[in-house]
Amino acid sequence: MIEARNLTKDYGSKRAVDDLSFTVEPGVVTGFLGPNGSGKSTTMRLILGLDGPTAGEVSVNGEHYRDLAAPLHEVGALLEARSVHTGRSAYSHLLALAQTHGITKRRVQELIDFVGLHEVARKRAGQFSLGMGQRLGIATALLGDPKTVILDEPANGLDPEGIHWMRHLLKGLADEGRTVFVSSHLMSEMALTADHLIVIGRGKLIADTSVDEFVARASAKVVLVRSPEQERLRSQLEAPGITVSSGDRGALEVHGLTAEQIGDTAAAHGIAIHALTPQQASLEEAFMSLTRSEIEFATLVDEEQPAAGIAA
């Protein structure tokens, strides 16, 4: 369980995270979405106590991260930025972290096997590909068998097999009752993996909802209709607040009515209908439409203030 209350972080005059409040519940995969620079990574750094908040607070499993006596048993984290000494082998990296909690070499070896790195475990991490680096990061996150898992862009650099593996891993972790908090900019990936979404833009909360609700809310409520009596149907449907336009290949695009309402109207007037299709926005489109204004605003501001560095 992760609870953020009025979490705010300023870097100089730049506000990276702005009054964020949300709760990440155990037992489900919670996706953390936002355009680049929206404050996802900063929020994760605040959760992990790497950065201190300017205002507000965030707790993990009921405690501030910095107060955890055995953090690796409570929280496992994979940060987007690499957090491995390039001159050290994967094995030694994991061992050094394990030793801070008295975790054994056997456990380290177990995790290396689990993420499929045993053949390269003694190689210097600097020689790892992006995908191997991600696997090492996941092994690091799972080392202490944590109740809460926080992963920043875990699919980065993974091949399709690896992405598939990751998806099952996340679901498995949630099924075991763990809290799983995963950031991504890949909406399609989130649609397949996440149950719940927290969406931010410019450091502010935009949505905290289930994936299905999120898509429904952002969908434009468009229905495609095909009919041999197109013009008669059009004249029956048109009303204030409802627009009917010509779509692809002779179909009508109706905004402002549900498929049921259109079907009933056609039936009442004896008009034949060949196809009646509600158009649902993809998660990607939903995300774009919700965050578009934020991105445009961000671009504008960044051009005016080019020097504001932000770790997000």
Next chain:
Amino acid sequence: MSTLASPQRIPRLEHTGRVTQLRVFVSEWTKLRSVRSTTWSLAAAFVVTIAIPAIAAAVVSNHWPHMNAHDRAEFQPLDVSLAGVQLAQLAIGVLGVLVITAEYSTGMIRASMTAVPRRLPVLWAKGAVYALVVVALLTPAIVLGFFVSQAILSGRHIDIAFSAAGVPRVVLGAGLYLTVIGLFGLALGAIVRNTAGGIAAFAGLMFVLPPLMNVLPKSWNAAASPYLPLQAGEAIMRLQRGDQLAPWTGFAVLCAYTATAIALAALLLRHRDV
């Protein structure tokens, strides 16, 4: 890379309890010995600390018949034995900087601080491990360098015995000096958090500041110079006292600088974002 484990269940683990200072110490020991460049640098410092006095002694021995009376009178056999320390202090200081700044440059610090969110145990453990390694490795090297070089000089009967007054203090003190220098570098690295900056700060305070003192009026220079880190620290390695502080006073001054730097590093580590 090979096939992935399946089914997708992570192996469970009996919880092993809390983070302790001792566990962090063990972790830092693993970190120090698992980076090849560090172990090579330490090995090189060990060899140089023995080899340079041996070479210097051989050169002096060879040259002795051609030296004039004045040069012979000025000759200090103990200086030959400490020639390696002059080079080792640079290596040990720079490595001290690197022990901590490499964590920042590679991002490892984020992993370290997530494992030990109270942060300070990491600094204490890093300092303790590095200090112990330096003192355990370089004190024997200095002692060995002393006996090898004095054995070579004894061929000309110009050697000094280990039992001579002040010699044990100089030889063993050199090991302590290098250890504190290593900690000074580590503290500066922790304050600056950047390799180039840390090395510049170390080299600047140790080796650039002393000649800069010459721009001061002579009496000021004479009064202040003995208190610079290098001069103060080197007092413990001087057999005859010149214009330096007394041996242990000088060493205490170097320790005070180092302690101040460590305290500042700790304060900053506690409060800065990683």
